[in-house]
Amino acid sequence: MKKELTRQQYLDLYYFMRLNRAVEDTMVKLFRQNKIVGGLYSSLGQEAISVGTAYALEKKDWLAPMIRNIGALLVKGVPPSDVFMQHMAKYDSPTKGKDGTSHFGDLEKLHIVSPISMLGDLIPVMTGVAMAGRYLGQKIVTMTWIGDGGSSTGVFHEGLNFAATQKAPFVLILENNLWAYSTPVKRQVPLENLADRAKAYGISSYIIDGNDVVEVYATAREAVARARAGEGPILIEAKTFRRLGHAQHDPAEYVPKEMRAYWEARDPIALYEKFLMGEKLLDANGKKEVEQKIDTLLAAEREFAENSPMPPAEFAETGVYCTGDDCHKIRPKWERPIAEVTPPKSSVKAVWTVAGFGSGKSSGGTNAPIHFGDTTNTLRTPASDGDAPVKTSGRKPVKKAVKAAVASSATRKLKR
Ligand SMILES: Cc1ncc(C[n+]2csc(CCOP(=O)(O)OP(=O)(O)O)c2C)c(N)n1
Ligand SMILES: [Mg+2]
Numbered sequence: 001m002k003k004e005l006t007r008q009q010y011l012d013l014y015y016f017m018r019l020n021r022a023v024e025d026t027m028v029k030l031f032r033q034n035k036i037v038g039g040l041y042s043s044l045g046q047e048a049i050s051v052g053t054a055y056a057l058e059k060k061d062w063l064a065p066m067i068r069n070i071g072a073l074l075v076k077g078v079p080p081s082d083v084f085m086q087h088m089a090k091y092d093s094p095t096k097g098k099d100g101t102s103h104f105g106d107l108e109k110l111h112i113v114s115p116i117s118m119l120g121d122l123i124p125v126m127t128g129v130a131m132a133g134r135y136l137g138q139k140i141v142t143m144t145w146i147g148d149g150g151s152s153t154g155v156f157h158e159g160l161n162f163a164a165t166q167k168a169p170f171v172l173i174l175e176n177n178l179w180a181y182s183t184p185v186k187r188q189v190p191l192e193n194l195a196d197r198a199k200a201y202g203i204s205s206y207i208i209d210g211n212d213v214v215e216v217y218a219t220a221r222e223a224v225a226r227a228r229a230g231e232g233p234i235l236i237e238a239k240t241f242r243r244l245g246h247a248q249h250d251p252a253e254y255v256p257k258e259m260r261a262y263w264e265a266r267d268p269i270a271l272y273e274k275f276l277m278g279e280k281l282l283d284a285n286g287k288k289e290v291e292q293k294i295d296t297l298l299a300a301e302r303e304f305a306e307n308s309p310m311p312p313a314e315f316a317e318t319g320v321y322c323t324g325d326d327c328h329k330i331r332p333k334w335e336r337p338i339a340e341v342t343p344p345k346s347s348v349k350a351v352w353t354v355a356g357f358g359s360g361k362s363s364g365g366t367n368a369p370i371h372f373g374d375t376t377n378t379l380r381t382p383a384s385d386g387d388a389p390v391k392t393s394g395r396k397p398v399k400k401a402v403k404a405a406v407a408s409s410a411t412r413k414l415k416r
Contacts, residue, residue: 004218009055010281013213015290016051017269020071022294023080026302027087031248035306037089038100043068045211045243046177048268049145051075052216053173053236056224057143062129064113064122064144065102068175072145073102077110080298084305097311098319107330111140119150123159123172127233130168141227145173149180151194160233164201167232171223174235175210177242182254195237203233210238211268214275241266 005013024042031040043050050071054063057076065072070083085093086104094104095114105114113129115122126142133140146156151174163170176194178185191197198205204226208219216238223234241263245252276282319327321342339345 005214007281009217010214010276010279011286013051013055013217014272014276014282015294016055016071016075017047017213017272018290019074019080019294019297020047020051021269022298023070023074023083026080026298027084028248030084030088030302036087038087039247039249040087041067041101041247042244043070045263045267046175046240047071048213048216048272049173049175049210049238049240052213053143053145053171053220053238055217056220057141058224060111060138061140061224062111062113062126062133062142064105064115064126064142066115066119066122066145066147066150066175067101068147068177069145070102073112076112078106078112079301081301081304084302085308088305088308089310090305090308091311091315092305092308096315107328115144118155120146120153120155120159122146123156124162127159127163127166127168127170130163130170130233131166134169139169139228141169141171141224143171143173143224145175147180148174148176148178148185148194149183149188151197152188157197157200160197160201160203160235163233164203167230169227169230170233171220171227172233172235173220174237175240176237177210177240178259179242179246179252179255181246181250182252193237195235198235201233203235204231205235205237207237207239210240211263211266211271213268213272 020043024044027036027040028042030036046068050065050069051074054069054072054075057063063072063076073083074080082094082104083102084090086095086102087100089097089100091097094106099114103115103117105112107113113122113125122144123146126144130140130142133142150156160172162168163172174194176185180188185194193207195205195207204223206219206223208215210216219236223236227234241259242252243260243263244250273282273287322328334341
């Protein structure tokens with residue numbers, strides 16, 4: 001770790017790494033209380049990468065996180081309550097409960113592009129954002145992250161080639177944490193350094209110790225400055241280790257014990273604390289203050305998140321199709337009348353039909369299109385189309401069937 005930052009920068013990096021870890025520790029508790037909806041991914045031991053790289057960006061710059069980049073979101077200004085609520089599918093969450101993990105963004109204030117699951121797809125997307133900024137004369141830099149596994153996707157290569165050809169002001173952080181699910185990096189890439197892939201696209205790259213936050217930040221800062229100056233995209237490979245399984249469900253028993261022990265002894269927060277104490281930038285009191293500040297903040301943020309309601313059921317049917325202002329402020333440029341390209345007008349008449357389909361009734365008596373077996377009807381399949389109609393068994397309507405079942409179970413109980 002070199003000495004080249006201001007005291008405030010050193011302390012900010014420490015605060016955000018501790019906050020990143022504390023936010024994720026809180027989510028593990030929420031997960032065990034069954035309050036998290038969906039998967040929970042951990043960046044334990046990788047905090048220096050998310051924090052150090054995002055800290056190198058300016059306010060006007062743009063980023064798009066992957067699942068292990070909660071730290072980058074916190075640095076960019078996302079409140080922890082948003083992260084909690086997003087994972088708990090709460091109505092006040094950025095996606096109002098419609099998506100989970102780090103799958104949310106903020107195009108207006110924080111300049112965060114919402115990720116999707118497809119690994120690598122953010123590379124061409126963030127290249128596009130970088131190019132748009134250039135057209136608009138904004139001098140912005142864009143950043144996203146990719147794993148060792150994700151760096152083997154086609155879109156990683158297509159995207160990086162595209163970014164290089166366009167000389168896009170874009171910085172790509174390759175988090176080589178040695179595992180992609182249960183596949184060790186050596187079994188999927190015949191290279192010692194994944195940064196070598198940059199050579200194929202004629203762009204600059206760095207290889208850094210991802211557990212040394214000062215090195216991460218100093219390198220990212222240089223890369224961001226170079227990209228902003230017009231040098232084109234830059235790839236940074238940060239060597240690290242995924243300390244937990246792919247997600248909460250995975251005990252990662254396939255990881256050799258010695259490998260785990262090696263990396264656990266290189267915890268980025270413990271290493272940094274030692275450095276800060278040695279440089280007299282932090283002492284026991286300072287450490288306590290940071291801990292108390294984070295504890296107080298997270299207690300309030302967690303309470304807010306837990307008190308937020310779940311979305312109302314009817315909300316599920318909204319936002320499926322973009323409806324302009326009701327959906328978001330960025331308007332689609334419709335070349336044809338909206339009514340013409342959205343249902344019901346956009347639906348085409350089926351070339352073959354199943355008689356009775358769509359006319360079934362739910363047990364509540366409402367329309368239940370898929371319960372076509374609930375009505376006495378005839379069935380025609382593509383194979384039998386044109387042949388004589390096939391008679392279905394014509395089961396009892398659900399309501400009657402349920403009544404009969406309830407009656408028979410009551411009789412059984414009485415007999416006992
Ligand atoms: C294109 C694509 N293929 C497969 C997946 C399924 N998938 C999700 S995470 C993951 C492993 C990713 O490993 P890596 O890129 O090393 O990231 P890490 O989990 O180690 O952070 C896979 C295969 C996906 N989301 N997208
Ligand atoms: Mg990996």
